[in-house]
Amino acid sequence: MAEDLNWQLVGEQVRQARLSVGISQQDLASAVGLERTMLAKIEAGNRRLDGLELARLARALRVSMEYLIEPRPAVLSRRAAPLTEETDTAAARSSERLEIALVEWLRNVQQLIGLGVLRPRPILRYPQPVASEGDARRAAAWVRKQAGLGDGPIGSMMDVCEWAGQWVLVTDLPGDGASLVDGDIAVAVVSTMGDPGRRRATAAHELGHLIIGDEYSSDLGVSSSRAEREAAIDAFAAELLLPxxxxxxxxxxxxxxxxxxxxxxxxxxxxxxxxxxxxxxxxxxxxxxxxxxxxxxxTRAEFMEAVGWAPQPDLESVRVPPTYAQAVMEAWRASRITRARALELMHGQVTDADLPVDDDVEIEP
CATH class of the missing domain: 1.10.10 (Arc Repressor Mutant, subunit A)
Incomplete structure (x- = not known):
């Protein structure tokens, strides 16, 4: 495997992941038992790594080994420049961590599809060009009609996104959200850091990026600035949530x-x-x-009083789509993935104590 790796790519992925967690070369080198000069050579793509070193780096950087060695797909909702020492800020680090989570989430979904336990969803695309906020609002009304929502409240944005072909992960990372499309698979991540209304708006915003498209895939970006495009996506999200x-x-x-x-x-x-x-x-x-x-x-009391003090959860306790969770359990029960991998794929939706005892020998796919 080592002979086939792009070590320039690996080094760049290590560097960006290191910057995203805000640690120095010296701190990372010490954590994995390397000299700082060796780590500098790794990040420059001038030193190869064996499997054990890759595993140690991945663990210290809180990413998978696959993340370090595979090229990242283009992000649909953000076309930001790579994180560097010159652009290293708290906001840039948060954005990079969200993007890392997005790529890892994509590969989770791809693994389950590859195992045959999760079926890809057809991606919903608005058939008309969107060149203004008015067009974006009409697109939202179209989505509501296609989904049979009428003008009523949306019960679960997670369900709507899955219906439209977008798999959503809810994460505790700071920030708002991000999304991408890789082939026929669309994924998004939404942060829990905002209030419930903001989380739903973020999910609707990322869904807008999918359904309307971005500057590279629709007329939305032909004659408008990025700020205008984002305003149109925000208009879509607002009209989708509250017509x-x-x-x-x-x-x-x-x-x-x-x-x-x-x-x-x-x-x-x-x-x-x-x-x-x-x-x-x-x-x-x-x-x-x-x-x-x-x-x-x-106040929260005013909101709760308005709905008769009935709980209104969404994008909080549920971290992964229900269909995805069922696929993880199916793969685990069939011994297609290990117990540990099943817990990783569930992203905190369940704990080890929640899984039934299984004395069968588990094997990796």
Missing amino acids: VQAVVAGCGAGSMTRDRLVEFAARYRTSWLLALRQAERAGVIDGSTRRSWSEPRP
Whole structure:
């Protein structure tokens, strides 16, 4: 295997992974039992590694060995430059860790598909060009129609994304989210760090990147800046989560009150700011009202009271799609993967104590 590896690639992957966890060459070298000068040569692609050294580096960097030796696919939602010492910031490190998690998640999904326990989902693509925020909103309405959602609240963004062909992982890493498409497989990661409304908005945003496409795959980027493209994707996400028509219909003949809008935000599980923007777009409040209602934001008690104190979970306790979780369990029960690998693939959805005792000998695929 060593003869076939691209050592320049391996070195670059090691360097970027090291920078993403914020440690120096000396600290990493000490952790894996190497001289700092040896690690410098590895990162420069001038020194080969044996399997044991690769395993030690992967463990210290909290990545898989495969991540270090395989080229990364192009990220759909971000086309950022590689992390370097010159661009090393806390935000850049968080972004890099999310991208690493995204690539690892893609390979998890690919493994289960390769084992035949997970079926690829057809990717949903909007058939019309999207060149404006208005086009993006129409795309969101189209998705709702295709999914049979009407104008009602979306129960689970995880389910909607899976239906559209995008496998979503919920991770504790800082940041918002990222997504990519590799061949006929689409994946996304969403951080738990934000409030529930923000998590759902992030999932809807990444779904927008898939369905609408990015500057490399649609008309969205032909004559617009990246900021304009992101604004269009945000418009898609807002309309998907809380349709303007639903706000208009819910307001009825009366005027929109703050308490009523709190109820909308609670039932549709959106952020308060998203609800305000949609209400203004619906014409039921004006810009002055939106600004005056933006602070102070509703408390959690207000949101819970609006839905009768009923729990409204989404993208929190569930870390992986249900179909994916079932595939992991099927692979484990059939001894296609080890118990340890099954736990890795579940990403904290279950613990070792949750798995039934199995005395059969397990083998790696």
